[in-house]
Amino acid sequence: MGTGHSYADGLASVGFSVLRCALATNILWIGALKFKPYEVENDEPLVTSSPLFSRLRARLGAEKLNRLIGVTEIALGSLIVAKPFAPRASAIGSFGATGMFVTTLSFLATTPEARQEGQGILSLSQLGQFLLKDTVLLGAALLTAAESLRAATLLTGPRAR
Template identity: 65%
Template sequence: MRMRPAAAGNLQIAGASTLRFGLVLNLVIIGRLKFEDYEVENIRPLITSSPPFSRLAAMLGEQRLARLIGATEIIIGSLIAAKSFAPRASALGSLAAAGMFTTTLSFLVTTPEAWQERHGEPKLSLAGQFLVKDIVLLGASLFTAAESLRDARRP
């Protein structure tokens, strides 16, 4: 399939915009959910199985920790969304998101419920399937960080 360079460029711009919007939307919506009691219940196995997060939950309480995580996600998403008028802040938000998704991917190792080992070789459970999508979000965060840093260098 042959595509004109201008069409390929437009497709790349549309893809980058969609990637950024999707990343922001995921962070803000999922961050907002952390203020709901049922979401505190949903993340409990992840938090209690993670050594650093289990200590934070013991210090702050699960509900406060969930709200802190949610507020952080909303702030990070808002920073990423600010690319057009604050590309450096957007890059910072994207790098923070990359760190956050790296952290959530560590839950694949620390959360026993992430795997179904009774089926022969280990297979992802529903919790593991939920977590593995963070690989894509990590890639989106790195992409948007590079894009924002490039824009921040422009005069």
Template identity: 45%
Template sequence: MEMMMTTLMHEAAPEKRAMSSRVEGVGRELTRYSLVVVVGWIGLMKFTTYEAEGIRPFVANSPLMSWVYGLLSVRGFSATLGVAEVAISLLIAARPFSPRVSALGSALAVGMFLTTLSFLATTPGVWEPSLGGFPALSAVPGQFLIKDLALLGISLWTLGEAWRVSERRG
């Protein structure tokens, strides 16, 4: 009986590995193209007054970014950022055709998310005072910004994966 159970377990192992590989593959593609959808969708929103005004407090309070409002209007900067974000999403989406182009898009996304995460330190209202401040995040803007930590991780992964494949292809 014990021998029969051991045999059955060994026969089931390859099926489990195959299933886990399929699930991992679906997750990998969903991860990459979810990043494409999120960055592209948010980029398209940058062409609206609603979104331009929504990012104003982040940009205006950032030592890295506030200078742009001296060069461009709030709507003008938002539209410029929208073009960049849509371009980044298209570059990342190009992975099946050009891993090198996708790696570039991912590298740009890494820079973008590092910038937005810097807003955690510069935007008023990130830390919820009624809960004692840091580390209690406010719903907006704190929780809104912290999601970019996951997007940064996804961008780093897509960068590494596309870079590795582009090096193999030469």
């Protein structure tokens, strides 16, 4: 009975490690791509139709806005992967990623190009399908935040009230 439990714990530990590395890799890689001209062009339909990002784009321009997003993503990905050394910082990175994915999921509602024209609201275009994967990344960010908070508590113990 105890052996099955330890296998499950080991599997969960490996799964969390893979999840954390995959989440950080996705965020870091996509963040680095924000400095490429084609990525600025790819992001245009998203940022111009978003109430928040369209204002930022008007102030900064498309290229600077993408660079700001890229720097933010690189910072968040770096924090997430820092869990063995700085679990609290990693939790902050995961919570930041949570906010980022909630924001990108809002593009499903604000970007007309996210849906197949004339096919109804539930018929996602290729862009919409690309955005939908952020639901999985959102879940990963929440799980890595929880895991990082657990690790930080283990290192420091419960705080005095």
